[in-house]
Amino acid sequence: MTADIGAQMRKGVVEYCVLGLLAREPMYGWQLADALTGAGLIASIGTLYPLLGRLRDNGWVSTFDLPSESGPVRKYYRLTEAGIEQLERFRSQWTPFARVVTGIVGEGRP
Amino acid sequence: MTQSTADAQREEYLARLDEAMRGLPHGVASDIRGGIVEELEGLDAAATAARIAQLGDPVAIAREAQDEVPPAYPTVVAAPVAAPPVPRAPTTSTRGFAIVAALTLSFGGIVLPIVGWFVGAVLVSMSALWRTWEKVVAIVVPFVFGAVSLLLLQFMSFSEFASSGSSSGTGTGPEEMVNNPLLPSINMWHVLLLLGFLLIPVSGLWLLWRLRGRTAH
Numbered sequence: 001m002t003a004d005i006g007a008q009m010r011k012g013v014v015e016y017c018v019l020g021l022l023a024r025e026p027m028y029g030w031q032l033a034d035a036l037t038g039a040g041l042i043a044s045i046g047t048l049y050p051l052l053g054r055l056r057d058n059g060w061v062s063t064f065d066l067p068s069e070s071g072p073v074r075k076y077y078r079l080t081e082a083g084i085e086q087l088e089r090f091r092s093q094w095t096p097f098a099r100v101v102t103g104i105v106g107e108g109r110p
Numbered sequence: 111m112t113q114s115t116a117d118a119q120r121e122e123y124l125a126r127l128d129e130a131m132r133g134l135p136h137g138v139a140s141d142i143r144g145g146i147v148e149e150l151e152g153l154d155a156a157a158t159a160a161r162i163a164q165l166g167d168p169v170a171i172a173r174e175a176q177d178e179v180p181p182a183y184p185t186v187v188a189a190p191v192a193a194p195p196v197p198r199a200p201t202t203s204t205r206g207f208a209i210v211a212a213l214t215l216s217f218g219g220i221v222l223p224i225v226g227w228f229v230g231a232v233l234v235s236m237s238a239l240w241r242t243w244e245k246v247v248a249i250v251v252p253f254v255f256g257a258v259s260l261l262l263l264q265f266m267s268f269s270e271f272a273s274s275g276s277s278s279g280t281g282t283g284p285e286e287m288v289n290n291p292l293l294p295s296i297n298m299w300h301v302l303l304l305l306g307f308l309l310i311p312v313s314g315l316w317l318l319w320r321l322r323g324r325t326a327h
Contacts, residue, residue: 029145044166046174049141072151075144 006040014041015051016094019079019087022061026078052077060086116155123150123162130172138175203238208321211237215248216314227310234314239321248317252309259305 014036021027021035029048036042042051055061060083067073079087127146131139149161165171201207211233218226231249234240240248 028148029141030149033145043174044171045142045145046171047178049145050138050175050178053138053141070152072148074148 010041013094014047015055016087016090017041018051018055019060019083019090022077022079023084023087026064026076028066028074028076032077055083058082058086113154116153116158119155119158119162120147120150123165123168127168127171130168131175134172134175135179138179142171142175200238202236205239205321207233208237208239209318212248212314212317212321214314215317216311219310230314234317240317244317244320248313252313255305255309 017036017039018032021032027035029045029052032052033042033045033048036048037044042048052061055077056063059080061077062080063075063077065073066076124143124147127143128139131142134142146165149165150158153161211230213230215227215230215234218228218230220226222229234248235245237245
């Protein structure tokens with residue numbers, strides 16, 4: 001059986017993509033789901049919440065409630081200090097890693 | 111559409127979601143449900159329908175969440191593996207069987223002439239605690255010894271009878287025949303025969319002696 005290459009790569013980076021999104025601003029679940037599904041990184045909200053749970057368990061994100069303008073109270077996610085450091089570590093490794101991989105596999109036919 | 115329609119849509123969707131997420135860990139399921147409730151709350155019927163369409167099939171949501179959940183530690187304790195039954199040695203391999211066989215060989219003939227010894231010989235041959243040569247020696251030697259002695263005794267008796275029937279001639283008399291140093295005397299044949307029969311119980315006892323220290327395989 002041929003492994004889904006995209007799925008494998010997404011599994012490896014999607015948590016850091018969430019950290020990257022939250023580094024910009026605190027976001028609630030639907031916002032994150034919308035951004036990540038739009039980018040093709042997750043399939044649905046079913047993938048997002050277990051992932052957010054892992055980030056919270058690792059101490060990389062925390063939550064807070066904030067009433068929305070339309071009425072319902074939303075649970076927002078934001079980066080913790082540990083999350084910021086983790087994202088920095090990822091950034092420092094990702095660029096050289098991507099460069100090495102690209103150098104090896106090439107960029108394909110022009 | 112009215113707000114009650116929106117509420118009904120939301121409740122129906124959440125009920126399907128709850129049903130689909132029954133197998134998920136409680137924390138994950140409540141996070142997903144909470145996030146969806148947030149999104150559906152306060153929407154009118156049209157917006158609710160549109161958001162539900164965006165969310166997709168609750169079963170698919172639950173399946174994707176399940177794929178993200180690390181495999182739980184097994185909660186079902188496997189039934190203890192039953193200890194394999196200790197293979198029971200066949201009866202013919204037991205010391206008890208061998209002892210009975212040897213005693214039957216030794217004294218069976220006394221209790222039940224010939225047949226008793228034969229039964230003992232069969233039992234001895236069935237036992238797995240003696241080597242083949244031991245069985246052969248125990249069964250054949252007394253049998254051969256006794257049989258040969260008996261045959262010779264019969265032969266000698268016949269010869270004696272034949273000799274006595276022709277005693278009027280000048281041939282060897284019965285006394286001379288009996289006293290012929292080249293042939294065992296009748297008493298000696300009796301002793302040999304007796305020895306042959308004595309060998310039977312001795313052979314069984316010898317088998318018992320050979321049995322020492324041996325156990326079933």
